[in-house]
Amino acid sequence: MFGRATAAALLITTASCGRRADVGPVVVSVIGGAPQLPGRSRARLGEPERLLIDSLAEGLVRLDASGQVEAGVAERWIVTDEGRSYIFRLRDAHWPDGAPVRAAQVVALLRREISARSGNRLAPYLTAVSSIVEMTPEVIEVELARPRPDLLKLFAQPELALVRDRPRPPGGAGPFRQRAERGGGLLLAPALDPDRDPEEPGPAPEDDVLLRGERAASAILRFVERQSDLVTGGTIADWPLLRAANPAPINVKLDPAAGLFGLAVVRRDGFLADAANRGAIAMAFDRGDLVASVSSDWAARETVLPEQLDSAAPPANPGWSTVLPEQRQTAARARVSAWRLANGATPTLRLALPGGAGGTSLWARLARDLYGIGVRPVRVAADSTDADLRLVDEVAPYDSARWYLSEACASCSDAAHEAIEAARLADTLDARARASATADRLLTDDVAFIPLARPFRWSLVALRLRQWQPNARAWHPLNRLRADTN
Known part of the structure; x- marks a missing residue:
């Protein structure tokens, strides 16, 4: 959590257009730890590491x-x-x-x-x-x-x-070279062609980038005080901090991110041992209220696949989606009541969710809906191994049904897993499309994943960054921000 002084500064900040003079390096804050080139392992790169590696290599x-x-x-x-x-x-x-x-x-x-x-x-x-x-x-x-x-x-x-x-030095043939550490960040300068004509003018100071990795509260405060040009890597976890800071709407940008945002079933015992019970949990959540509480530009979702993609069929609709929204809580409550009578206990579910103010806001709505059907929810840390349901919040690296199905299959049925594997091994695109459609239907019927919405990704963007564009990958390379020169 951020300190009281930082919170107070965010709350009393006066909204402004965030216009900074187009002079000096572009100052970028990426939410997370200090950026550094990863070693041999790239199992799970954070946004600071991804931006740095994309810039230097x-x-x-x-x-x-x-x-x-x-x-x-x-x-x-x-x-x-x-x-x-x-x-x-x-x-x-x-x-x-x-x-x-x-x-x-x-x-x-x-x-x-x-x-x-x-x-x-x-x-x-x-x-x-x-x-x-x-x-x-x-x-x-x-x-x-x-x-x-x-x-x-x-x-x-x-x-x-x-x-x-x-x-040495480590790195690659990317658009930038690291020049120095400055003010808690890394100063990146455009890479020069060693064969270029020395008479040609070199890059201007405005072509440099000062890259920082820092907490969301610090990054937002730096931006609203006009000390930076871009805050990137924002997720639902930190959205309430941005709203508290009240930056000018023209600076707040949302990406139409493609990917998964929902609850993966990681344990299939107790109440979650039955697919119909898992369907009752999926039916209980008021997705419209969830997304409306965050932004009118956030889209709810009830299917694993966002669209047909490379599957042979449109996204499979879950059986519970045929129940009218106003009747879903009642139907789910009846299912929970029947289980409680048969087992003599109230079902308890542990939800692994992110921290931060946004994680707490998400927890409040999910817990409310679960209490409403008679389930006792317990919040656990995002990385807890003692969870029944775990939030998956991932942007898709490419548009393939197999990625969605594989990432959603934390603990799916053997039949669904076999169909996903068949899609991986398919010798032709037609065979892959058919296997993907089969896997989508099996995983959906198994209720192995509970879709809630598309991933929520936000940035704060100064007006000098004329090349910044929202996109489905929620990706904003540092050499494609200010001007079309790199």
Whole structure:
């Protein structure tokens, strides 16, 4: 929690347009710890690490300001063999020590990251990659055992950025180089082409970025006092702090984030042993009230898949969704009452939720709805191993039904798990689409995941950042903020 002095400062801040003169480096606060390049393990990178690695390094491709794929270390590519072969030609890129990037180095780094032993969170979605080989010093080929049209979106994620540990300094061929530590942050300057004409003007101070990782309260306060240009990485957990600070509406930006926001069933015993009982819990929540209490731009959801994506069928609707919203609490209460009579006890459910003011607000509404049907809720920490239901709040790295189904399947039925695995191993796109549709129906009928809404992601954006764009990936690269120069 933030201190009383910080809370008071947030509450008495006068709203303003946040207009800062377009001079000096762009000052960015990302919510989280101090940013640093990750080591060998990229199992779970926080937003500060993801932004830093995307700035100092890049993969074969990367994401632009709109969340779409653009060139990275590869300047162009072609797809052949019905989507089973990707051939990349590298641009004239250089490592931080000035050495040229070569295909053999890229091959070694990519092989390391997609290995199942790497711990990279994207590795489970790259099992179709059968080989990565050097064709020439400037060309590599990625061969797939199964066609994957979504491969580029995965390769564009910061988790697959190419970072060389040695020789020093560590880093990659990204758009920035780290210059110094300043004022509790990292000063990043545009990477210079070592072959550029020395007569050409270099980057201006306004092209630099001062990157900080800090608590939400500090980041918001810094912004409303006009000492920064961007606060990014905001989630539901910190939204009440932003509302208390009352910044000008023109500076508050929400991303139409694609992904999962709901409760995964992690224990299937007691009251949750029966799918009909799990359905009663899903039916109890007033999603309309939940999202309206936060923002009119937040969308509720009742299905695991947000849309058809690459499935052979539209999103599967849960059986409980046929009950009229005004009758759902009554129907759920009847189910709980029957279980209580049969078992002689009131069901208790432990909910693992994030901390912070936003987590408490979320808890208040979920607990209210559970009490309303006769269930006793208990709040536990987000990382608690003693939970029955756990909040999943994840932005999708790419638009595939398999990602949604795999992430939602914390403890789903054997049949649903087998269908998800069949989608992974499918030899054709049609077979994959059919298996995904089957998995969606089985997981939905099993009520292994309780959808609530889409992920909630917010930023505070100064008017000088004319390139900032809301997007489905909720991703805002630091070289795509102020001007189209990097």
